[in-house]
Amino acid sequence: MTDEKKTGTGTNGSKMIEVRNVTKSFVRGKETLEVLKGLDLDVPEGSFDALMGPSGSGKSTLLNLIAGLDQPSSGKVVVGGSEPASMSDSARAQWRARNVGFVFQTFNMMPVLTALENVELPLLLTKLPSKERKQRAQIALRVVGLEDRMHHYPNQLSGGQEQRVAIARAIVSDPKIIVADEPTGDLDRKSADEILDLLQRLNREQNKTIIMVTHDPSAAERATVIHRLDKGALAQN
C-alpha cells in the first residue's frame, strides 16, 4: 500500500472507515469482472484521503462501497461503527441520509429550487420542522461562504458556486463522512482551488473525514493520505 502520509494533520486513533478483504465482482453478460480484489483499507477519523488510479482501477467502486451505495461481493465494510451492507435498502437509505455527505463531479442541483432549498433537501428526510431546516441550511451556506446567494437559482450561480452549494448540502445534516467523486472535474483552475480550500478547511476545522476520488494530482496533494489503486488492488510499495 502506498500511503503518503503528511505529518501534522489530524489523524487520531479511532477508525472511521474499515475495509476488510473486500472483493467486488460484476456480471456483464456471460463474463464476470472482478473489479476489487481482496482489498484492505483503514481510514482514521478526521482524515482527508484521496483515491487515485487509472480508469478501471476500481476507485469509484470502492467509493460506492464506502458510501453505502453498493455492497461488496465478499468482505466487510464498516463505516462509523455500522455495516451498511448488512442493512435493508430503506435502512441503508436512512443511514446514508444521516451519515454520508455526497459531492459529485456534476454538481446536481435541482434547477427548480433555490440554493437554500437545495441545501435543505437532505433535511426533508428528517422530522425537523420547517423553520429549523431553513436555519440549518442557512448556517451550512454560511460555512461555504454563500449565505448572500441563498435565494438564487442554480442557473444564476457559477460552476464553482454551485459546487460550494453542493458541499453545503453535503454537510447540512452533519454527516460522519464526506464522499467526493471528482469534485473538481468540471471546474476551472481557480474554482477548483476554492473548492479544495473549502474541503481542507472542513477537514481541519470541523474534523470531517473526507474520501475523495480524483484524477487531479494537485487536488490529491491537498489530502492527508493518497491511496493509489490499480486493477482493483491498492498498489503495494
Next chain:
Amino acid sequence: MAIPLAYNFRSLFVRKATTIATALGVGLVVFVLAASMMLSNGIRETMVSSGSPANALILRKGSDTELASSIENKFFSVVQAAPGVKRDGDGQPLSTGDVVVVVALDRLASGPGQVSNVLVRGVMDNVFKLRPQVKLVQGRPAKPGTDEAIIGKGLLGGYGGLTLGGTFELKKNRAVNVVGVFEAGGSSYESEVWVNIDTLRASFGRDGLFSSITVQLDDPNKYEAFATVVESDKQLGLESFREREYYDKQSEGTSMVISTLGGITAVLFSVGAMIGAMITMYGSVALRSREIGTLRALGFSRFSILVAFLLESTALAALGGLAGTLVSLVCTFFKFSTMNYNTWQEVSFTFRASPGVMGFALAAGCVMGVVGGFLPALRAAYTSPVDAMRA
C-alpha cells in the same frame, strides 16, 4: 446536400416508447376522423342508393316526405300518361304507387316496453320492376292480396315479430305474417317492411290514397319535361323529384349532424395530437442537440436539417395515421342504427369505406405530423453547431 433518410427513420426507433405513444395519439385521431366520415358516407349512400337515377318520385305538393304526403287514386293514371314514362314489354307504363306509414314495434335492444318506429310500405305487385335492386334472400315473396309481408334484412332481430315466420299487427286482430327477407343493395329499404298495399290501406283507413307514385323514365335526361307536365297542372297539386335527390335530401339532416359532430371532434382531437407530436419532437431535438450540432459542423444546411426533422415527424404521424386508417376499416363490419329525423323511422346504416375517405384520413395524419413537427424542426435547424457541442 440532403440528410440520409435512414438517419431519420432509425432515429424514430431509438426512443420506441415515445414514438409509439405519439403515433398512437395520431392514430386515434385518424381513426375517429375516418370512422365518422365512413358513417356519414354510409348514411348518404344508404339513403341515396334507395333511389334509382332513372326513377321519378311524385309526392303531394308541400310534403317533404312520403309520410306526410297523400295523393288520390285518380291522379295515378294522369301521372302514368305523362311524357317520358317508360313502357314495359307489354306496353304498360312502368309506374307504381306506395302507401307509407310508421308502426310502433318493440325495440328488442332496449329494455321492455320500449318501442321504436319502423317504416312499413304498402306496395303494388309490380314494385320489383321499378326497384330491381331489391332481391329476396330468405323465404318467399308475399302472395298478392294476402296479409303477408317481407322485411328488409336490416330489421332482422331488432324488433318484436320481425323474424322469418314471425307476426305483428297492423290493425287490431289483423296479423301480418313475415314470409320473406330481402336485401336491397344496402339502401334504406333494408330497414323497411313491405306489405300488400291494399292490406295497409285497409288497416290505416287509406283507401283510395297513395303516399307516393314512382315512375321509371325512358331517358333520365328528359326528366325536366316530365316534371314540368306533372307539376304544372294545379288541379293535381303534385310535386316531382328525381328519386335519387329525394332520398339524398332525406339523409341530409342526419348525415350533416354526424359529419359536423365528427368533424368538430376530429379537429379538437387533432390539435391535441399535434401538441403531443410537438412535445415529442421537441424532446427528440433536445436530446440530439449534440448530433445536430455535429451535422451542422459537417456542413449540412439549416434547410436540410429542417426538412430532415419535418420528414421524421411526418413519418411518425404517417405511421400512426396508417394504423388508425387500417383499424377504422373494422367499423365496416358493424351496423349502426339511428333515427332518421326526416322520417322518424329507425334506419340501419353501415360504415362505408372509400378510397377518398381513407386517403383523406391518411393525409390528415400526415398534416398533423407536419404542423406539429414544424416548430421543433425549426429549433433543430437553428441549433448552433458550437452550442450543441458544448451541451
Next chain:
Amino acid sequence: MQLSSLATRNVLRNRFRTIATALGVAVAILAFVLLRTVVSAWTEGAEYAAKDRLGTRHKVSFILSLPLRYVAEVEQIPGVKRSMGASWFGAKHPTREQEFFATIAVQSKAFFEVYDEIQVPEAQRAAWMENRKGAIVGRVLAKKFGWNVGDRVKLRGTIYPGDWDFEISGIYDSQRRSVDLASFFFHYDYLNDSVPARRKDQIGWIASRIDSSDKAAQISKQIDEKFDERDIQTLSMSEKALNNSFMGMFAAVLGAMDLVSIVILLIMMLILGNTVAMGVRERTHEYGVLRAIGFLPRHLASFVLGEAAAIGALGGGLGLLLSYPVVEKGLGRFLEENMSGFFPVFRIDTSTTIQAFVFATLLGLIAAAIPAYRTSKLNVIDALRRVG
C-alpha cells in the same frame, strides 16, 4: 418547501413542455366537455320529463289518429285529473321553410292544467281564449322569427295542405329547464272546423295529468285496457317513458359518443404519459443523486406521480376555463335557438365539470404509473453513472 411540494415544483423545470402538455390536456378536456354536454343536454329531456303526465296514442302507429271522444273517456279513469287532446299540425314558415319548429293543435281549455309548466301572462291567456285563430308561441321561437303579440302570421300546412292564418295571442316561457321554448300552439277547434268531414273529430294523442307519478304505469295500463276491445287500441305511457323510448332510437349515436369520450381520455393519457416519460428519462442522474443522499424509492415515485397529477390538473383547469365560453356561450346558444327540440337547454352539467377535472388529474396519475414504477426500481449506481 415540503416533500409534497417538490413534485409540483418540478413542473417549472421545462416550462415550455409543461405548458404545451397542459394545453394538450386542455384541448382534450374541451372536447370531452363538449361531447358530454351534448349527451347530457340531449338526454335531459328524459330526465326532467314529467312523471305525472301520461301520453296516450294509437297503438299501431303514431301517424294514426284517435277518436276525439276518447279524451273524455280517458278522463273518467280513476287517477286522471285532466286530459287534453292534441294533434300534430306540421306546418312551415312560408318563407323560411328549412327552419323546423313544432306546430300543435291543442284543446285549449285543458291546456294550462295539463301543461302547468307553460307560463303565459294572464292578459295574453285570456286573449288567446277569445281568439279562434289565436296562437301562443315560445319565447325562443318568437325571437327567431321576430314575432310579437298581435302579429298576424301565415303558415304553410304540410299534413293539412294550404295556407293557414293565425294571430299571435301570447308568448310563453317556463321555469322548468327542459321545456321546449320554440313551439307553436293553437286551438284544436280551429283545425277541426276547417278539415273535410272524414278527417273531423280526430286527435293525434291525448296528454293526461295524473294525481300521483307512482301510479303512472298502473294508470297507463288501465287506459289501454279500457280501449283494448275497441277497433282502435291505445298505447299509454308516462312522458318520461316516452322520452326514453325516443332516445332509444338514438342509442347507437349516444353509444358512439360515449366511445369517443373514452378515446379522448386515452389521447389525454398518452400526451401526459409521454411528457412524464420524457421528464423521467432526462432526470435519471438526478434521481440517482436523490437516492444517494437518502431519498427512498417511494419518494421518487411520488415525485413522478405528483408532477403528472399537477400537469393534469393544470390542463384540466385550463380546459374547463375554455369550455365555458366555447360550449355554453358559443355552441350552446346556437343549439338552443336552432335545435331547441333536441337541446332545449345546453348547459354544462356540474357533474361534467367535476368529471373533467377528476379525469384530467386521475389520468395523469395513471399515465405516470409505469414511469413512476420504473423510477422506483432505479439502480442507484447505474443512475449516477448516466450523464445528463
